Amino acid sequence: MKIVVTGGGTGGHIYPALAIAGYFADVENAEILYIGTERGLESDIVPRSGFAFRTIEVSGLKRSLSLDTVKTFWRLGKGLVQAGRILKEFQPDVVIGCGGYVVAPVAFMAKMRGIPTYIHEMDVLPGLTNRSLSRIADRIGVSFEGAVKYFSHVKDKVVVAGNPRASEVVKVSPDDIRKVKQEFGLDLTKKTVVVVSGSRGAKPINDATLGMLESVAKQKNFQLIYITGQIHYNDVVRQIQEKGYGPQQGIFTQPFVYNILPLLAGTDILVSRAGATTIAEVTALGIPGIYIPSPYVTNNHQEHNARWLADEGAGIMIKESDLTPDLLYDTISSLIESPSKLQEMKKRSRGLGIPEALSNIHQAVMDLLK
Known part of the structure; x- marks a missing residue:
């Protein structure tokens, strides 16, 4: 089994993503590829974990219109091309996204290539990326029951799974x-x-x-x-x-x-x-x-x-x-x-x-x- 795991920006996205990757590596003997960005914390944290790591160029969307907005869309286009190329080379069985703007181009290109996609929301109030991806994702995991109502438009896809970090405490x-x-x-x-x-x-x-x-x-x-x-x-x-x-x-x-x-x-x-x-x-x-x-x-x-x-x-x-x-x-x-x-x-x-x-x-x- 081959799995692409993606998520970045903060430890709240990266560490749960690594916990999922580690679980699948142990239970399914899965080959894991982590996709992140060079500027995110994942570029330092993920290589230390021992998983293969590739990067794409993408940045978060600013709330106001400016030159940065134009740059963001340019990077998004570039990130889509890079994500598509990586997916074509790696041929994963599934893509797992754990939050952060890096997930968007990877999940979108997975959808375009017919690769099943699972996204996971860590907070009670879903982030912009996961809300945007909710319609194209094949399954949506949430950490807390309180998050379900925010995905009422796709409720058949939602699973109350819990936060991966919770499994560590037992x-x-x-x-x-x-x-x-x-x-x-x-x-x-x-x-x-x-x-x-x-x-x-x-x-x-x-x-x-x-x-x-x-x-x-x-x-x-x-x-x-x-x-x-x-x-x-x-x-x-x-x-x-x-x-x-x-x-x-x-x-x-x-x-x-x-x-x-x-x-x-x-x-x-x-x-x-x-x-x-x-x-x-x-x-x-x-x-x-x-x-x-x-x-x-x-x-x-x-x-x-x-x-x-x-x-x-x-x-x-x-x-x-x-x-x-x-x-x-x-x-x-x-x-x-x-x-x-x-x-x-x-x-x-x-x-x-x-x-x-x-x-x-x-x-x-x-x-x-x-």
Whole structure:
């Protein structure tokens, strides 16, 4: 079996695409070719994975008419030709697209050549590329039930498969959880709250967290591990040390955690942004979340993710514009001090998770090929 996998621009598209590629390589002994762009993150990430990698020239469409718009259409034309040439040479049995503008020319040329196409939407609110491709794709996988309504015009094609990243969390063992907590010096008997500010950090989340540390230091109900992001780490640690806070008060800091799944699996409450991958992980684990969606992402899709979780009783959304130290601390405390509410939120979170996502995607693709 030969499979073209495509997707790019952000890790939220690339890592799930690689998870799918790896699954098919293992289960079907498939030959994988990944198509991306030279300028996207995939040009660095994918070659490290060991999969064959080819590039096409294409860029995202700007919202306003300008010289860049003309260049975009020129690149799209070039990308279509390049994608067609690659498909003709590789002769795949199926094309799998995981989001990002690079998918459009590949999926379109696959359709022109009669190659079955599966596209996967990671967020609750579908991106422009997947919405545009929904009519020509043969099957559409979605990560969350909340995304189905946006594909009502092609509902017969839609499969609620889950996010591929969710399948990774089921591999975490209790021993993995214990080891990572011991590594960070955490108390194995206390409830744990994890604040994640993102790989590069988010100043509003950092400011709110720093502002509530006095309250955290005074209480004994939970410990806090604060992942600041590399950029802000030194400044945050300096401010914490100036206040005299540290592990003795149940306050721990890390710039970044590369293997975060064992830590998440041992978390009672997560405070974070509301990216699709994060949501897939925490719902597969059944973790209640306090979500502060980034207002700076395309189509404001993080707010749609967070609002859906809040409406389902699996989390609480705080808009960045409303975020204060007092509000963040009070929200955490109200959950910690109400075990029944926290347990119900865990139950609802787990009910939304789909840890068998990769198996579901595999089945959907194989059914398509039949």
